[in-house]
Amino acid sequence: MSKIFNCCSKDTESSHLNGMNKELATMENNVDKIKDCDKVDRGIPKAEHMNGYHGCPFSEKVDIDSENEKRLVKPNLRLKVPQPLRLKNHMFAEENLDTLHSHIDDVTHFNTKCSEKVCQSSIMDIPGRGNAPRSPEEVFKDAETFIRQYFSSIKRENSDAHLARLREVDKEIQASGTYQLKTPELVFGAKLAWRNAARCIGRIQWKKLQIFDCREVTTASGMFEALCNHIKYATNKGNIRSAITIFPQRTDGKHDYRIWNPQLITYAGYLQPDGSVLGDPARVEFTEICIQLGWKPPRTAWDVLPLVLSADGRDPEYFEIPREIIMEINIEHPSYDWFKDLGLKWYALPAVSNMRLDCGGLEFTATAFNGWYMGTEIGCRNLCDSNRLNIVESVACKMGLDTSSYVSLWKDKALVEVNIAVLHSFHRDNASIVDHHSASEQFIKHLDNENRSRGGCPSDWIWIVPPMSSSLTAVFHQEMALYYVRPSYDYQEPAWKTHQWSKSDGNKARRKFHFKQIARAVKFTSKLFSQALSKRIKATILYATETGKSELYAKELGTIFGHAFNVQVQCMSDYDIFSIEHETLLLIVTSTFGNGEPPANGVTFAEHLFQMLYNEKKNDQADSAGYKTPTPKSLMRANSVMTPRNEYKRQLSRLESSRSNNEYKRQLTRLESNKSSIGGTSSAENIGPLSNVCFAVFALGSSVYPKFCFFGKTVDRVLEDLGGERLLEVNCGDEMYGQEQQFRTWSSNIFHVACETFCLEENDTIKDAEKSFGVIPITKDTVRFSNVEKGLPIKNALEESYKKHFITCRVKENKPLGDFSSDRATIFVDMEVDSEFKYEPGDHVGIMACNRKEIVDTVLSRLKDVDHIYDRPVQLQVMKETLTPTGAIKTWEKHERLPAVTVRELFTRFLDITTPPSSKVLKYLASACTDTSDAECIKELIEDSNKFDDWRYHYYPHLAEVLTQIPSCRPQASVLVALLPPLQPRFYSISSSPLAHPKRIHVTVAVVQYKTQNGEGSTHYGVCSTYLQSLKVNDEVVAFIRRAPNFHMPSDISVPLILVGPGSGIAPFRGFWHHRRHLIQNNGSEAGPLWLFFGCRYRGMDLYKDEKEEAVKDGVITKAMVAFSREECINKKHVQALLEDEGAEISKILLEKGGHFYVCGDCKMAEEVQQKLKEIIKNHGKLTDTEVDDFILVLMEENRYHEDIFGITLRTSIVHTASRETAKRTRLESGQSQT
């Protein structure tokens, strides 16, 4: 009975769960309330005895909440005084309280079979609700309850989306009498039904369930194909995965879909003339039906029965299951050689296929679901029950036991050996199975989880307690409460008892031998089949990007996965994080920014992930370790700022250790041994919220940065810690060396692994996908320009393209800073804004720059299809192919990103033409050469990724330089435009204050200019900094504000501030001191100390020297210190040294005076400054290394440590050269070099 995934729930006409709707939302509150209750004993009813009957103590009702009544989405909840039910664990003398049962609404009259005077809990069958379809009113009532549960689970209860969904459901039911669940709702419902299955001991896994939504299937053969896929997927070469396949729901009760088999795989049973049974006696009746349908039985003891399926109320058809997808285990004993001669075997996949899923008022009459076996199910029940294979006596005899008297316990001894043989044989074949002791412990753990999160767990003691050595298992000693909640899996009458035959001769000899179906079965791995399957498996690709590369890669990955999966590519910021638990395959492509932090559009996603992790680990009791309990924020910051792995782990372990001892008293002691008893993916340890999610991460970054690819690595780890199943190790694409090639290799690998994981066969579909690795899907036949009458004004065109709101600024002043004694120019630009805008000191302005005219002109002069008419507005169009029942239809559609402007404007403002072309662009340029030698020299680069990287780095060529090298190349404008990446905005820390300079934005810009080829080559100019430098008074600049809330000043100006900003890193601090001056002068506020640490090479580059002196004089800046790193005749210093000089005071400000610490500029500098600060605090504060780390975390947690990172701006070529050499070496050594 107690199959690991054998679920049952009683259902009656009135089993509506009024009140369950609030269950998920209010459960935690209730648990808290109950805990309070517990403190004063209020005569809580105790469980009567151990066998699961508790008298069904539904609590009394109180008045309906009148406020709630008025709402459209009524909570549908009668407020109850929860009457917790005390459940004892007799082994540990502990109690827990079940309140979940009190959420069952009384109008459902749903009961166990017990009455007040008689306990009937051992009666096995539970009457179902019959086959009558529900009325539309009943459907709506249940739907309302379920939809509330669903929206509550995604934290959207009573939201607009919730209301809209209810209206939609209502409308659908009014029109058709029923409605369709959305796939995520069905996924949620199927898992919840498992969670609610009172008889299932394996429910700790309830979140880990793959749902095959087959509601579009209309025929028996379609059902058969889907079930074969289920068997294959779930079997997974023995590493069993829980799965459910769901066919269309009941409509009018006359068109039901049914799987007639009790389990997908079962052995036939043939009644012999002498009354004995060949095969499995439990299947005699069903075997007879198969034979009557025309099945030709081989008549051995181990014949797998065919699948008998009826679709849409039609008469059933039978289908032989291909033997190669059925995994069978030959049973042998580790010590008794003779055991194998008994010729026993059993199938590895227990898949129940005759139950009905009752979910949201809908009844899914054809479902098949599986977990994996608990050993006793085979060893005791299937092999040893006297009405099954009944082998006990023959085993006992072989063992030489005295079978003449029960007193020798020969039955028990033989039973144990049979069970040992089963477990041994499954282990031998690496097939998932769990022993009953481990399963019991896991169930106790599950009860704990459920009590904490939900206030109870409906459980049928009779079924949960294993059939062997009961009192040795943990569950035996645990009192349980039996009640039924929905969604649920319910028993239903066997299909052959209810089916309305279309012919009058009843169920006799319905069908002839079906050659067609057999042939079809054999071919079930055909292309068609695989395609149909694959589209059922969803793959979500999420990206976060700052400069656009991750997005491009994610989209490319989407094209590849689109050949075999149902793909969705989304930016992390657009993704509804609450869907994450329902994902099947999650692929992440993300870069790292700041100093090991997420790109801006990945921040919210990261926060949510850490919040989930925090919720998982959090201590619901007092912190016993005496540490400050980390919050999601500090976990996240700890991860990005501290020594990576260790710190993160330390924080997590702190969370764990801070749980009370009590909670862990019964901690599973045998998780390690469980591991060996359960197949890999089925391990009970990792049942986090994402346990159903397979994932892989591609992390973009640059090894120039100390925290290389940190964000990607973090996401990878957190996904794992949340229970996700990693398909491939995180892969890092290093911008310094071979990033593109890394991505191509990874995308190919992950595609193959994903196909294998989801049992998608190597077939034409996958070969099609392979063709798209690294190819250019854009060709001259799929993109074109169309003429448009009028182009968009530039600001509007940029807004359309970048999907942002921009402001227009007019230059008021543009002047160099410093005295030209340096090789670097830094400029100050003052801009006036013509519209409403808001910012605070510390925020950034994003500038939409223009490419240099000479580069644009060179490129334009080489284009083919625009007839030198570069100044006519055009719209890039892309060909889209849509599959319709009448064939493929091709249409031209507007490019999603590029607006209607002239070709010149496209190359000037929209396309990145200065970053060296990617291999994809080079490939196209090679194809556009008329001279083969030109094409050859490019191909050489494309084909050898090492060469490509060396070339890219040494020449760092922009597009015009590449074209100059290949004079015969005449690219088609439309193709080139479609292939080039977008020109990215550049960010500048605002150097003004909205109070001191209303309507103005000031920036401080270091102008980028350098020579390629180690200083020997041509001069390159930074796109944006030189564009800004070139601006004249009254020129227009298109820009936008980006908030940097983590870099704002505290609102209380008495708080001490330490600002460290060498070079252009001084930019935001100028805004700070101007702002403070305004506050001091206008509000008369008392300002706290402000220390400014600045550094530059020479005296002549002491930016804003006069302003600083004036601010010091005015008391706006308390101390302004400068370090000169190359000035002759003085002590050469960097800012770190200045900090050290002032160490004692800095320490005091931070440790004792609640001061804030700000660092701005180059990433390497910021890292060095942080190390220096740690040293200072350690020395002056007399702290240990760990305490210093903790203190820095506290600073972050309290938002007192702030970083504003520009990237690698100083010493670019030195840093790049060193990093590149290392990156190259590392990659070559790790054998990752690709051709």
Ligand SMILES: Cc1cc2nc3c(=O)[nH]c(=O)nc-3n(C[C@H](O)[C@H](O)[C@H](O)COP(=O)(O)OP(=O)(O)OC[C@H]3O[C@@H](n4cnc5c(N)ncnc54)[C@H](O)[C@@H]3O)c2cc1C
């Ligand atoms: C949040 C933030 C705030 C910022 N605030 C400021 C600020 O206030 N002031 C400021 O000046 N900058 C600031 N920056 C940097 C700024 O955004 C630009 O990156 C910088 O101005 C260069 O842009 P560009 O278009 O001129 O150069 P690009 O055209 O982008 O060229 C820069 C690239 O050229 C290459 N390169 C540069 N020097 C060399 C060299 N010596 N050898 C080889 N290759 C080289 C590198 O690949 C580099 O990435 C900030 C950046 C960020 C992210």
Ligand SMILES: Cc1cc2nc3c(=O)[nH]c(=O)nc-3n(C[C@H](O)[C@H](O)[C@H](O)COP(=O)(O)O)c2cc1C
């Ligand atoms: C301001 C800035 C900060 C960066 N910080 C890091 C970092 O901390 N770690 C890292 O590995 N890469 C860092 N990078 C490199 C980017 O991750 C790399 O350029 C990546 O390829 C960008 O991908 P994207 O276009 O998808 O954003 C940084 C780049 C910039 C410009």
